Amino acid sequence: MIQISEFDYELPSQLIAQTPTRRRSDSRLLILPPKGGSLISTHFGNLVDRLRPGDLLVVNDTRVLAARLFAQKAQTGGRVEVLIERLTDKGTAVVQLRASKTPRAGTLLRTIGGVELKVVGRQGQFFIIKRVDGASLAALLDDEGTVPLPPYVSREAEDKDVERYQTVYARVPGAVAAPTAGLHFDRALLSALKDKGVDIAYLTLHIGAGTFQPVQVETLAEHQMHSERFVISKELVDAVSKTRKRAGRVVAVGTTVVRALESAAQQGALRACSGETSLFIRPGFSFRVADMIITNFHLPRSTLLVLVSAFSGCGRIRTAYKQAIFERYRFFSYGDAMLLEEKVSK
Numbered sequence: 001m002i003q004i005s006e007f008d009y010e011l012p013s014q015l016i017a018q019t020p021t022r023r024r025s026d027s028r029l030l031i032l033p034p035k036g037g038s039l040i041s042t043h044f045g046n047l048v049d050r051l052r053p054g055d056l057l058v059v060n061d062t063r064v065l066a067a068r069l070f071a072q073k074a075q076t077g078g079r080v081e082v083l084i085e086r087l088t089d090k091g092t093a094v095v096q097l098r099a100s101k102t103p104r105a106g107t108l109l110r111t112i113g114g115v116e117l118k119v120v121g122r123q124g125q126f127f128i129i130k131r132v133d134g135a136s137l138a139a140l141l142d143d144e145g146t147v148p149l150p151p152y153v154s155r156e157a158e159d160k161d162v163e164r165y166q167t168v169y170a171r172v173p174g175a176v177a178a179p180t181a182g183l184h185f186d187r188a189l190l191s192a193l194k195d196k197g198v199d200i201a202y203l204t205l206h207i208g209a210g211t212f213q214p215v216q217v218e219t220l221a222e223h224q225m226h227s228e229r230f231v232i233s234k235e236l237v238d239a240v241s242k243t244r245k246r247a248g249r250v251v252a253v254g255t256t257v258v259r260a261l262e263s264a265a266q267q268g269a270l271r272a273c274s275g276e277t278s279l280f281i282r283p284g285f286s287f288r289v290a291d292m293i294i295t296n297f298h299l300p301r302s303t304l305l306v307l308v309s310a311f312s313g314c315g316r317i318r319t320a321y322k323q324a325i326f327e328r329y330r331f332f333s334y335g336d337a338m339l340l341e342e343k344v345s346k
Contacts, residue, residue, distance in 0.1 A: 017334035034342035053197030054248035066145030074108035174206035181254030
């Protein structure tokens, strides 16, 4: 039984990135080369030198919603913070609620702009809310929502976050957290990759707030993975097929891309599909699609750290994290990146 304690580490708090770099591609890149080669420290813009003509870069085009709202309980005036987990229809959403006293079903909340929301029930650790006037919750987020920065960013969202906590290719609204490996790409870097002959393909996985939750149980087998919506198009399936035929490599930009690709290949070959995935990728998993991963540094005891450890090997990832801390890399959403160039052999 694999223990979650194997995926713990000590991180100096000053290494948690609180702001983005001046330019997206200014971030650093720690490369884990194939066949146990020595770690390479470089800058993200040098990614062009590590990819080859015929490779396929797969990115997540989800767009982060302005998913944080501030409200008061209509009856008592108690302050409530609402974090949208997902919109379920026009006027209803699954949310996290932060309040001094947990709201009960039937509680009315009033936003700063005067819009009334009703707590209609629970869904596990989440709440279900409904807009009382029947109008669009998405429109309310456009009017009053703020950028939902991760809990380890110890400042309020600023104007710069509206752009920087979003990838340059974001186009499908629905996430409450950014696919952070993609934050390092600017248009100039994407253009340079295309000029080299690297193809780019898109999928959508809407990241929920559950991505920030640490594993609370002792063994990985006990963990109940959160569910997220994803879409794999026929165009992406065709792009992967063409890449295989020309001996190119599928380079997944972020753990969300890995999770979507591997979810769509659980029955064998990659297939076009859409739906929910609660796939928990842990050591021993057989990767069918992803050949390389670009990823940020992840929280201790997190499912994302478990995923990259499954790909590159627990010992190799542990060594890389120690090196990154020693070299003062910046961690988490606004931090630096890793390039995992080879998956472990089975």
